[in-house]
Amino acid sequence: MAGSLSTSNSKIYLAYKLVLFIVILLVLDFIGGSLLKYLYFSQQSGDDYSLNYAMDKANEDILLLGDSRIHHGCIPEIFTDILGYSSYNAARGAQSIIFSYAVLSAILKRHNPKIVIVDMPPNGLAKRSNGYDKLSCLLPYYRSHPEIRRFVDLRGSFEKFKLISRVYPFNSTILKSLKERHKPKKDWKGYVPRHKVVRPDIDVANQPADMEGKIIADLDPNLVEAYTGIITKSIEVGAKPFVVILPRYKYPRAELDYKLKSYKVIKKIAADYNVPFWDMSFDTLFYGHNEYFSDMSHFNHKGAQLFSKVLAEKIKAELGDSIVSGNTIVDKSLPDSLSQ
Amino acid sequence: MLFNSIHYIIFFPIVVMLYFSLPHRYRWILLLAASYYFYMCWKVEYIILIITSTLIDYTAGLKMGQTDDKRKRKKYLILSLITNLGLLGTFKYFNFFNESFRALFSHYNLMLNIPELKVLLPVGISFYTFQTLSYSIDVYRGVKKPERHLGMFALYVSFFPQLVAGPIERSTRLLPQLFEKKKYSYENFSSGMKQIIWGYFKKLVVADRLAIIVNSVYNNQSEHSGITLLLATLFFSFQVYCDFSAYSDIAIGSARIMGYDLMENFRRPFLAKSFPEVWRRWHISLTTWFKDYVYIPMGGSRVSQSRWLFNVIVVFTISGLWHGANWTFIIWGAIHGICLASSRVFAGIRQWFVHLIRLDRFPRFHNFIRILITFTLFSLLAMFFRANSLSDAFQIAEKVFLLKGSLYVAQTTMLLYGLFGIGFLMMVEIKQEFFDNKFSLFDNRIPIIRHLSYAFLVLIILAVGVFDGGQFIYFQF
Incomplete structure (x- = not known):
């Protein structure tokens, strides 16, 4: 049809067709996006359900933040039993500390927790090869939570343009949404148990451990900022932060951990803010005990039960010097400027 | 620049708009500049390889066109072959052959100590060297007349849509198209x-x-x-x-x-x-x-x-x-x-x-x-x-x-x-x-x-x- 048109008419025809196509696309995008949004937010269990709860509903006194190790390693109910505070595990697998900071920022908009427990892997501040790709799980909250936008924008300078689409924030969520909606699993307040037991004869030498490369790896200033932010924001709202490095089953070349640039900075920042820093990587209660682990660095349910108990007791002992006053734990050891 | 990047999604419409806004005689300049820019987004220095390949093949083509002496024509074809296959051999295959020969020598308890070449493989080198080689061979065979317009020839070698991963075009197909006055068409x-x-x-x-x-x-x-x-x-x-x-x-x-x-x-x-x-x-x-x-x-x-x-x-x-x-x-x-x-x-x-x-x-x-x-x-x-x-x-x-x-x-x-x-x-x-x-x-x-x-x-x-x-x-x- 357009072939018979003159060039200028053909351009008008193109403009008309383009507008028509864009309108159809926007309408379909809106419908598709709304459907995906509905499915996403109606999940009854799983990672996204936990994230949704943490972002919009969590009002627990104890927050557990970090990656898969704490996600599978700390049982909120045990913390509640021992410390007497409600708890929620807001950690998520394969995430960096930026994710935890984003979740904490969203929670602090509406609620002040009393205790914030952060798991920091020794190399948790080093630059990651996959950049900020994993922050895609925060995309569904980009429109509704302005406080997390700067974190999501780290994914790329064009992310905000992609987010014009209503479908894109729910990219690759449809199957999981359907599954978690129709076959929900038990909710452990964010904690996800693992039941596997690691083989005692597992070949440690075969585990990935490019430690030399990691020692000299540059720090990511955004990760450092996020880690510092978690500590300072927690203190600002009167919460008591704890930085923990979770135990491991076995680890090749363990001695190199302490040489990591990242490890030194994690420790230093915690010391600067007078925050308890507990490196439990090689705690003899756990290290080398395969019955507590599902793999080299993740607890199984049995290990998580014991570890949660040990950590909660440790925190209880630490809080012995603190006064529980109203809704706030006032730590006498903090500098005046931060304890107010 | 990746096709699946937002960078390309912005770059391409700008090029298209400029392309159809410009008079035909200037379009090749735009496309050549866009193609070089497209390539330099990976590594600026790499463009030297494309320019080298372009200049050698352009010259070889002209020289082959100036003589009917088969031996002389062959000389220029060999120059083109050595240049392009040399670039390919150096950047893509040197370390592989070095490593393979070292393994072979060590099998017979012999030492081969040629150091490894520490260079990155230039993106798409196999594609554009083959494309420009096809031109030289076609000119040598008399299938294609030598191209006199250096800019158009450079564009043929580096045309951005197919520069880094093909299709590997032939000079007989693409070069004449570059000279044609293209009108915008809805189809x-x-x-x-x-x-x-x-x-x-x-x-x-x-x-x-x-x-x-x-x-x-x-x-x-x-x-x-x-x-x-x-x-x-x-x-x-x-x-x-x-x-x-x-x-x-x-x-x-x-x-x-x-x-x-x-x-x-x-x-x-x-x-x-x-x-x-x-x-x-x-x-x-x-x-x-x-x-x-x-x-x-x-x-x-x-x-x-x-x-x-x-x-x-x-x-x-x-x-x-x-x-x-x-x-x-x-x-x-x-x-x-x-x-x-x-x-x-x-x-x-x-x-x-x-x-x-x-x-x-x-x-x-x-x-x-x-x-x-x-x-x-x-x-x-x-x-x-x-x-x-x-x-x-x-x-x-x-x-x-x-x-x-x-x-x-x-x-x-x-x-x-x-x-x-x-x-x-x-x-x-x-x-x-x-x-x-x-x-x-x-x-x-x-x-x-x-x-x-x-x-x-x-x-x-x-x-x-x-x-x-x-x-x-x-x-x-």
Whole structure:
């Protein structure tokens, strides 16, 4: 049809067709996006359900933040039993500390927790090869939570343009949404148990451990900022932060951990803010005990039960010097400027 | 600059708008500048290689055109060959041969101490060197007149849509088009855009999704069972097809919007009924390049059967080496050559067998069986293409053929997304191949159905595409 048109008419025809196509696309995008949004937010269990709860509903006194190790390693109910505070595990697998900071920022908009427990892997501040790709799980909250936008924008300078689409924030969520909606699993307040037991004869030498490369790896200033932010924001709202490095089953070349640039900075920042820093990587209660682990660095349910108990007791002992006053734990050891 | 980056999505419309705004005589300058910019986005210094190749071939072409003396013409052809193959040899193959010879020498307790060359492989070097080589050979043969316009010749070498991963164009096809005054055309724009969208679907929904599964299995192959490796191998064949044909689709679509007609590079290869047919449908621009510039000069098929077998296996082995500086690619190419040769050698026996079991009475079923066998064999050979080393490839092959162990799927959702992508792709391709005038959605006569179909395709890309900026596999070649 357009072939018979003159060039200028053909351009008008193109403009008309383009507008028509864009309108159809926007309408379909809106419908598709709304459907995906509905499915996403109606999940009854799983990672996204936990994230949704943490972002919009969590009002627990104890927050557990970090990656898969704490996600599978700390049982909120045990913390509640021992410390007497409600708890929620807001950690998520394969995430960096930026994710935890984003979740904490969203929670602090509406609620002040009393205790914030952060798991920091020794190399948790080093630059990651996959950049900020994993922050895609925060995309569904980009429109509704302005406080997390700067974190999501780290994914790329064009992310905000992609987010014009209503479908894109729910990219690759449809199957999981359907599954978690129709076959929900038990909710452990964010904690996800693992039941596997690691083989005692597992070949440690075969585990990935490019430690030399990691020692000299540059720090990511955004990760450092996020880690510092978690500590300072927690203190600002009167919460008591704890930085923990979770135990491991076995680890090749363990001695190199302490040489990591990242490890030194994690420790230093915690010391600067007078925050308890507990490196439990090689705690003899756990290290080398395969019955507590599902793999080299993740607890199984049995290990998580014991570890949660040990950590909660440790925190209880630490809080012995603190006064529980109203809704706030006032730590006498903090500098005046931060304890107010 | 990647085709699947926002950078390109901004860059390309700007180039198109400027292109159609400029008078014809200035357009080549715009396209050349855009092409060089496109290339320099990876590494600025790399452009020197393209310029060197351009200047040498331009000069060689002119010099060949100035004389009828075959010896002198040959001298300039050799200059072009040495320059282009020298660049390729240095940047792509030096370390491979160095390493291979070192291993060979050490086997006989001899030392070879040539230091490793620490350079990055220039993106697309195999493509543009082959493209410019075809020009020199065509001029030498007298098929093409030497190009006098240096700018146009430089544009022919570096035309950005097909610069880094083809299709490898011939000077006889592309150069004349560069001189033509291109008018804006709605049909070109529309069909170009459709091909681009389809390319993005293949890349983001199929290839990049399958890459996650394939990489997790192949990069840890010792931990996986035969059945898991078999599935990953089948997925890899779809991954590599979608990755590469997606690039070609976006390249062809981008060029068509500006009025240029690039050659078809893939024609539904997984629906081929025999090995020779696969290679008439797979990476057509490279296969025809090897046919015209290597296979036919070696005598082609007009030689004795034994010589023909030799020719085919040699050509495919070289083709394997072209794909990558690793023994895995060489073996992959050689086996393909053997399969192709066997296909002809055993054609009689095959026909006899088909007749014996009366399969020829059911032509549709017979064709289905042929497609299935060809696809399975082609896919299984892809394990050599993907394996990280030759020893890995043989280990994988052993496990796959023994089919030991159970299937391991880390994430069921990932598998389902992958299968959805493959299913959608094959549905479209089967429709195009066998039911061209039926069940039309993407080329329906009613415009609103066409629009809805493409809008739906875009939504699928947004909903289940992988947006981590994955590289195109063929960039490494």
